[in-house]
Amino acid sequence: MGGATQAPTPDVAALAAAVAEGNRRALARAITLVESSRADHRDDADRLLDALMPRTGGAVRVGISGAPGVGKSTFIEAFGLFLLGLGRRPAVLAIDPSSPLTGGSILGDKTRMERLARDERAFIRPSPASGTLGGVARRTREAGLLCEAAGFDVVVVETVGVGQSETAVADMVDLLVLLLPPGGGDELQGIKKGIVELADIVVVNKADGDLAAAASRAAAEYRAAIHMLRPARAGWTPPVLQVSALHERGLDGVWAEIGRLRETLGEARLRAHRARQAVAWMWREIEGGLRAELLADRRTSPILPGLEAGVAEGRLSPVAAARQVLGAFLGRRPPEA
16 A cells, blocks of 8 residues: 555446445444455555554554453453443454364354444454464454444454463554453463563453452462563553453453553554554565465475475575575576476
8 A cells, every 4th residue: 555556446336435424334344355365355454454544543442452362252252341431432343263174163252252243333353364374364454444444443353262362462453452361370380481571461350250369369479470580661661451341340450450551652652653553564564475476476386395304304504495485586596497
């Protein structure tokens, strides 16, 4: 996207207008378009995004991460309903795990968030992760921008799990909320340090019933552990909250801390944060595009299998192999079989 972008076709212009009017079906079609890998669809998707970019930027962008079983879907539905009660319009981009064998995904978030999905003021979009690093679909960023253009003012991105690779979600949101179980102890030891260091708000879920006391102890342990880690942002210590998503308790505290963090950052720091994300996004797109070109180019595609085999067998260093590929692609040396 840039100054030389072509004008949208009539069909794309009509879709952009419908999205801008807040039409949820049009928004779903628009997201399907940007998720498509077809070359002609990518051209239309670029035109669509360019047409709608002036309408983006006004939403609160929240990432939600946490291990399977911590109650992410229950929390997000309860939080979404809470936001509706405040007059906000939440959009949820729920990333489902893809099967490593078939590439398919369960796509069950709409059934797990049935109450929220039924409300016309909210929008839920499940998308397959398809093995993308970070537990987020490759086009999640574009989908979030489309949701903003459609008038949704809180965009929630849910990742498939928690771990070092899951930190990619932090590159597309204003803040990251980490959900943790009410266990503490061994569970605390098993949590990846990287994701905790990136968390802006830590939430101990399932703080109810028989688990209430355990949640209180876990919150104290997490709070002590966080003080020993490097903070994600200068001047901000991640608060540790207790929530019962099942009983919809403690959600106001989460929203209050989101507001406090944004106030602490201020408009200038938030704009700078989003600007860095946008530039990083551009470079990831360049890297992804170059990889696709290398796999398809007649100068490089024939030599890649042999080079990969040489690297795998230890006959060739990865650096030397990479230089051969790039050299062939740039025409600096003839392809080697």
